[in-house]
Amino acid sequence: MSSTYLPPELGESVHEVFYPDVQTTVNLFAIHLRSVGTDWDYPAHEHPKYELNYVTEGVQYMTINGTLYVQHAGELLLIPPGSVHSSQSRNGQGFTYFCMHFDIDDQLFLSLLARIKQVLFSADSPVTRQIEPVLHKLMSSAHDQSASAMVQRMQLQSAVFELFGHLWETVSQEAAQTFNDGYERIELAHMIRTRLQGLMSQQFKQGHEPDSHYGIDDIAAELGISPSHCNRVFKQVFGQSPRAVLSQMVLHEAKVLLGNPQLSVQNIAVMLGYKDIAHFSRQFKRWSGMSPSRYRQEQPALE
Incomplete structure (x- = not known):
């Protein structure tokens, strides 16, 4: 049974500093690392969560809300909720990608993400450079056969929160241009x-x-x-x-x-x-x- 914080009686504290409360709920869905062949053609679909899609090898052709994005290895796609998107391989080449869907109840974080109109981030963009090491950490955790299922789950959650921290920093800078005062x-x-x-x-x-x-x-x-x-x-x-x-x-x-x-x-x-x-x-x-x-x-x- 959960219980709330009970503060000390007035006069007991000599000094105190209030840190920001952490009441965030994160939901992760369909996290996968997949290699596809030359005939890959995933039909148009949508979902109510953000999708983070990172190509590690080859080229992915992703159509999002009618716009075609050519995603090369090392590039990142951040697909907003409700976006109709489909994926293909072309030119007789397959590709490998890492994908995760997420939902977070932090309103400030979501408000910043909603202001970002850019969908495809190049390999040398601040967003990609900042979170790429964490993405590789997430991908490598899937190959750790020595860890138990619970340990892997905790490692996954730790890496995801680290990813959100980096994403917060970089997206904040990207979103700053939407305000007059930055x-x-x-x-x-x-x-x-x-x-x-x-x-x-x-x-x-x-x-x-x-x-x-x-x-x-x-x-x-x-x-x-x-x-x-x-x-x-x-x-x-x-x-x-x-x-x-x-x-x-x-x-x-x-x-x-x-x-x-x-x-x-x-x-x-x-x-x-x-x-x-x-x-x-x-x-x-x-x-x-x-x-x-x-x-x-x-x-x-x-x-």
Whole structure:
């Protein structure tokens, strides 16, 4: 049973630093390394996940949304969700490629990926150069016969998160050109989000009610910007206002606490800073579409 972070009583801490929360879920699908022959012709299809496709030998002819991409060895394709694509070998030559499909619930990461309109990355592009070593690590792990299935699974997950870290750095630089202020605007939005997480923790510790103690003005002052600029930059990058994201953080904490049967809904409302259970129940239902009690009852079915 999961449980949330319980902060110390006020006055106990001499010094503390809040690090960004890690609540990311990554789903990986159909990871494979495949060599194909001269008559390879995979029909047009689509899927709701990102596809990362890397050619190690030969040439792949990939048609994506009606556009033909000629992908040589060492080049990378990043295919967005919902893109209709097909693959072929031509000129009497086969090829070898590594492919993985992924979905990640990090909204900042997805917002950056969505801004990248480039699909094919050359072998000497910053994106390809940065993640190529991790791709080779992923491919080599498949040939490690000495490792157990669990060890291979953990190694795979470790390599994938390393890949996402490198991809984050390079894609951030690529996406910077879509903003007038460049990469600094993306970083500013990320700093605002980190402070929102700290604000959520402070509300949880001090018993402030989320709606009555928003704190965006304080965040803007700390960063030396106006509240309107703070809201505008954050929404440009995340597609949501800081208030909406803060509400999502409160909802997440509420769901985690509701997963603990030893806590009553009344206690959870108090822990989250609500003055009464009725207000908490109204807010929870507005955010999730059901009451806290019903969510708790249906939680096993939802998982």
